[in-house]
Amino acid sequence: MSMAERSMGLGLRALGRLAGSDVVDRLGVRKPAERILYRATRDGFKAVGAANRTFKSVNGGRKATRLPSATSTGLFDLTPTEEQQMLQESFKAFGAEQLRPNALRADTAAKAPEEILKAGGDLGLTMLGVPEELGGAVSERSSVTAVLAAEALAHGDMGLAVALLAPAGVASALALWGDGDQQATYLPAFVEEEAAAPAAIAIQEPRALFDPFALQTTARRERDDFVLDGVKSLVPLAESADLVVVAARLEGHGPVLFLLETSTNGVLVKAAPGMGVRAAATGDVLLEGVRLPARALLGDGDPAVFAAAVRRARLAWCALACGTGRAVLDYVIPHVNERVAFGEPISNRQSVAFTVSDIGIELEGMRLATLRAAARLDAGKDAAREIAIARALCSEKGVWIGSNGVQLLGGHGYVKEHPVERWYRDLRAVGVAEGALLV
Amino acid sequence: MINLEIPKKFVPLVGQAHQVAEEVFRPISRKYDAEEHAYPKELDMLAALIDGMNDGSDLGGAGAAGVRRTDNGDTGVRNGSNMSTVLGIIELCWGDVGLLLSMPRQGLGNSAIASVANDEQLERFRGKWAAMAITEPEAGSDSAAIRTTAEYDEENDEYVLNGEKIYVTSGERADLVVVWATLDRAQGRAAIKSFVVERSNPGLKLDRLEHKLGIRASDTAAFILDDCRVPRENLLGSPEINSTKSFAGVMQTFDNTRPLVAGMAVGLTRACLELTERLLREAGVEVDYDKPAASQSAAAAEYLAMEADFEAARLLTLEAAWMADNSKPNSLQASMAKAKAGRTCVDVALRCVRLCGSLGFGEELLLEKWARDAKILDLFEGTQQIQLLIIARQLLGKTSAELK
DSSP, X not given: OOHHHHHHHHHHHXXXXXXXXXXXXXXXXXXXXXXXXHHHOOTTOEEOGGGXXXXXXXXXXXXXXXXXXXXXXXXXXXXXXXXXXXHHHHHHHHIIIIIHHHHHHHHHHTSOOHHHHHHHHHHTGGXXXXXXXXXXXXXXXXXXXXXXXXXHHHHHOHHHHHHHHHHHHHXXXXXXXXXXXXXXXXXXXXXXXXXXXXXXXXOOOSSTTOOTTSOOOEEEEETTEEEEEEEEEEETTTTTOSEEEEEEEEXXXXXXXXXXXXXXXXXXXXXXXXXSOGGGOOEEEEEEEEEEOGGGEEGGGOHHHHHHHHHHHHHHHHHHHHHHHHHHHHHHHHHHHHOEETTEEGGGSHHHHHHHHHHHHHHHHHHHHHHHHHHHHHTTOOOHHHHHHHHHHHHHHHHHHHHHHHHHHTHHHHSTTSTHHHHHHHHHHHHHOOEEOOO | OXXXXXXXXXXXXXHHHHHHIIIIIHHHHHHHHHSTTOOOTHHHHHHHHHHHHHTSTTTOOOSGGGGOOOOOOOOSOOOOHHHHHHHHHXXXXXXXXXXXXXXXXXXXXXXXXXXXXXXXXXXXXXXXXEEEEOOBTTBSSOGGGOOOEXXXXXXXXXXXXXXXXXXEETTTTXXXXXXXXXXXXXXXXXXXXXXXXXXXXXXXEEEXXXXXXXXXXXXXXXXXXXXXEEEGGGEESXXXXXXXXXXXXXXXXXXXXXXXXXXHHHHHHHHHHHHHHHHHHHTTOOOOSSSOGGGSOHHHHHHHHHHHHHHHHHHHHHHHHHHHHTTOOOHHHHHHHHHHXXXXXXXXXXXXXXXXXXXXXSSSSSHHHHHHHHGGGGXXXXXXXXXXXXXXXXXXXXXXXXXX
C-alpha cells in the first residue's frame, strides 16, 4: 500500500468515527461520506491470526488424483440414479428437519448454529466431489449429484445450505484442479474430520457491474512468491474460514485462483451480512500485501480453470434457486387453498391461481436448464452457454418467484412469522453472487 | 441417469427434417404467405417422404401419428416416437409453421386417431389426412360447451351430425375431418364424442376459408354439418356416456399433442433467435456467455434473456415428450410446455423484430412473418389461459367447478 493510500486510510478512519455522530446528519453530509467509506476503510476488519487452523504442507511432487467422467447411455433421461435418489431424500429430510426449523434463528444471528454445521459434516457433503482414494465418497465426477444436493438443502434453507456447501465447494475445487501436493495438504481437513474445515471460494468484489473476468484484486510475482492485494466480498464463513480459494488477476497473465490459508499475514476479515443468505455468515476478506508461496497457485493458473470455477459457482447458485423456488411453491399452495376471502379460498380466483401456475412453469424451466448444464459438465462437454442460460433463468425467474411468494401471502408474507420474506431476500443472491460455492 | 442432450440416434432424423425446412419450406415460405389459400403442391412429394420416416418404428415418427402410446413392456428408459416427433416438428417449424400445418397426412386429426382409435379404425384410416373440428362459433376454449349434435339412427346404424364448426386447420384439403359432437347436451362433457367424417360426405359443407394474421399457408375452414351421416364404426373410442372416463378420453389427444404444438413454438423461436443473432453480429453485437449480462450491451443482454426463455421452453417440451414415451402421466408438463413455449415464441418474435429494426419489420426477411405466425401458437390447442387453468387445477388440486 502506497503512502498516499495509507494516509487516505487514516483519514477515512477518522471519517468513520465521525459517521456515527449526529454532527454528520446535522450537516447533511452523510450520503457522500458513506459512499466513500465502504471501499477503502479498514474499519471492522480483523486479522484471523493464530485462532485458525494451519495446514501442514506436503511437498513431494505427487500426482493428482482425478475423477473420471460418468458414462452415459446417451439417452435423454430425467431419472436420477438410485444413489442420487437416496442422497436427494436424505438431504431433503435433513433440510426439513434441521435447516427449516433453524433458518429464522440463523438468519437473525447471521450465523449458522454450530450443531447444524456439525450435523452437516455428518452428511458427508464435502466428500461428494472427492475421489474415494483421497478420502471422498465418489468414483465418478458428478455435478448433477452436487446440484441435486444443493437443491434439496436449499429447500430447507438457502442460507444454511450455503454455509454447509461452501467447504464442499473448496473440496471439489481441490479434487478438480489441485495438484497432488495440494490435495494431500488440504483435503484431509475436509474429509477426515468430524466437521469439515470452514472454507469458501472468494471471487466477488464489492463494486457495481462486477465482472469476475475483470478482477481488481491483484497478484504480482515477487521472486518465487505471489503478493496479493484487494478486497473480496460476499464470502461465506468469512470470519471463520481456515482456507479460502481466492481469485486475483495475476499481472501479465489474467485471472487465477490461489489457495489462501487465512492465518497468513495480511489477511483481514470482516463480517458483512447482506439482505439474504445471512446464515452463511458472509463477509469481506481484505488482502494487504499477502505473500503466498508458488505452491498456492491452483490449477497452474490455467485460464480455463478459472473460467470453469466461475461457471460451476454460478451453477451451484442456480441449484440453490431451484430448491428455494420449490420451497416457495410448496408453501404458497396450501396457503392460497386455505386462505378465504370474499367467501371462498383465494385460489379459486384466476389471478391467484395463475400466479401459482407461472411459478410452477418457470421453476420447472429453471430446474431443467440447471440439470442440463450440470449433466453437460459431467459428460465433459462445454457448458458455458448452458450455464449462462441457467443463471439468466434462475436469477430473474427466481427473484420473480420470491416476490410472488410474498405477494400471494399478502401482508402475512411481509412478516417473519412466515418464511417467504426470507426466500424473497435469499433468491436475490442468485443473480448477484459470484464464486462462494461450486458444483 | 440424468442427461438432457438429444440422443445420437435421432441426429439423422433431425438433420433430415432440418434439410427439408431449409431447402423445401424456407424458399416457398414467403410465396404461400402472400398467396393465402393456394395449395402448396411442393408438399405432396414431401409428405410421401415423411410417411416413409414414420414407418421406421422407434426411430421414425416425425409426423402427427407419432403420438400413439404403446407399451412394449420395456422397463428401461425410452426415447421413442413422442420425442422424435417433437424433434422433427421443431426443425420443420424452424422452416415454416404454416407449411408444417399444411403437410398432407400430418393433421391434428391424425394425432387424434393415433391417440384414441382402436386397431381396426387405425388400419381403416391409415394413409388418410385427417383434420380436427372442435371449435364452434359459440364454443372455443370451453370445448365441453359444444352444440354440434350426434344422433344415433338405429335403422341405418349411423350417427347423424348437425351443427357448425370453425377454425378447422386443413379442413379444405384433408381426406377426413374428426368432428366433436355431443350425444346428449344435457349430459355435458361426458356425452362428447369424436366422429371421423369423410371430407367427401355431402352433409359436410364447406362454408368459407378464413383470412388470417399468420400461418397463411395453412387453410382454415368453416363447415356446416347438415344431417351429416357417418357410419357407427367411425365413432372414436367408446359410445357409452360415461361421466368419469369419456371426456378424459377425447382430451387425452391433447396431452399428446400439446408437446407437439409446443415444439412448433420452439422451432419458430429458434428461427427468430438465429436470424437475430446474425443481424446483431453484423451490427457489431456478440453475446458473451461468461461476462455478466449487465456488463454487455442492452441488445446482448436482451438476446441472452430471450435465449434463456427459449431454452426453458425447449426443455419443458422435451420433458413432456420424454414422459409420454415412458408412459408417465404428463398432462401437467404438457401444459407447462405449451404455456411456456407459446408465450415465449410471441414474446421473442416481437422483440426480435424490434431489435432488428426495419430489417425485422420489412417483408424482405421472414422475421415479420414469424412474428405474425407466432401468435397462433399461443392460441390453438388450448390458449395460454387454458393451459394456466389446467396447470393451476393440478398444482392446487382443484376441480373445474372450483377454479373456473
